[in-house]
Amino acid sequence: MTPSLWPRRGSRSGSGPDSPGQLGADGTGDRDGTGPEVLDFGPPGRGRDDAFGPDRAAGRGTGGAGPGAPPAEVLRVENLAVSFPTEDGTVRAVRGASYVVHEREVLGIVGESGSGKSVSSMAVMGLLPRTARISGRILFRGEDILTMSRRRQRGLRGLRIGMVFQDPMTALNPVHTIGDQLAEAVLSHQLVDRKVALTRAEEMLDLVGIPQARARLRSYPHEFSGGMRQRVMIAMAVINGPDVIIADEPTTALDVTVQAQILEKLLEVKDAVNAAIVLITHDLGVIAGIAHRVLVMYAGRPVEIGGTDAVFYRTRMPYTAGLLGSIPALESAGTDRLRPIGGFPPSLIDMPAGCPFRPRCPLADDACRQAEPDLLSTGDEDDPDHVAACHHWDALAAVPDPTEFFRTESEGKRP
């Protein structure tokens, strides 16, 4: 059985690591050490009869893989901490993040600007600057990325871990054609000839919905629209059939209608290559529609993690409730009042004692001043992996709508 990352409330017995598998047999990062063959993804739809297939609503929640075993872990992050020494002091950007990503699932990471979403994901990709101080473990299929050589990390990146960033223009080289860049992504990881790599590039452009894919291989990035460039980035992320795609704000730079198309395409492609996705976004609305599980970050730490239904409908952390109260509910058709969370996140250089959310929290009391709460089980019967970091999580359990705690004075009394 997979060990839990989080102790139960009232118990401090931690967890142990597990090592479900190894990276590449030859130690180079080549998939399974099988050598030069181009990976055959098979037709889209392969492997869809699992918990994290395209029927996303049915797949929500952890486990529940139907007749077989639950999906295996691809990524396990344990107590990750990242800090940056600066002239003003040490920025504690990530302060103990633990989470798991299973095969084919969509994990949504949300949180305000500066909460450590990108830094924690950069650590997974081995892309943090050398000045960063990193501790903890990041297990990809059981092997710790943090103790790998840089060469081995490079072998993993782009092959087993695909990436999609916010701004494709910074990731694409303006002086090379789209075809050359896609082919290079194949050639740098697989011993195939250029013709095979270009064929794969064309297939991928087609998969992400670029019309006349063969002709467009000869285009340069500036000849594509923003949405098309982001499709190219998705093609690049999946061209080697990764196990997990990390997408950091992949649609923020696009207009709203294109955003929806790109997200839909990302999910379609994820299903086609059987990958998991870690989707970082500010937008809880996006998460609601597509994530199986949600991780809420605040001030460098996860403060609530669980299946999407658990986090949205059985919220146990006031910050999550505040976020939920600040987005429009579709069914209210604009009649509900939005309640932004007042105040600002704390400085990551000079963290106050106690709970970092305390100055903004309507439930804060003396206990919150004394100690920062651990991330502990909420005792959720429907989602045993639902955890929250709050001394007063049970106060949220006692009310039907925890967003009401964020009522303003003019709206009347709080629950």
Ligand SMILES: Nc1ncnc2c1ncn2[C@@H]1O[C@H](COP(=O)(O)OP(=O)(O)OP(=O)(O)O)[C@@H](O)[C@H]1O
């Ligand atoms: N190289 C660095 N040196 C110093 N501080 C850094 C560095 N990189 C990130 N930080 C700081 O780490 C904190 C977390 O940054 P991060 O980029 O992870 O935030 P984020 O949650 O992704 O925010 P956003 O939603 O704005 O992208 C921020 O305070 C940021 O200023």
Ligand code: SF4
């Ligand atoms: S620990 Fe206290 S201050 Fe922090 S979120 Fe919970 S109630 Fe609010």
Ligand SMILES: [Mg+2]
């Ligand atoms: Mg970011």
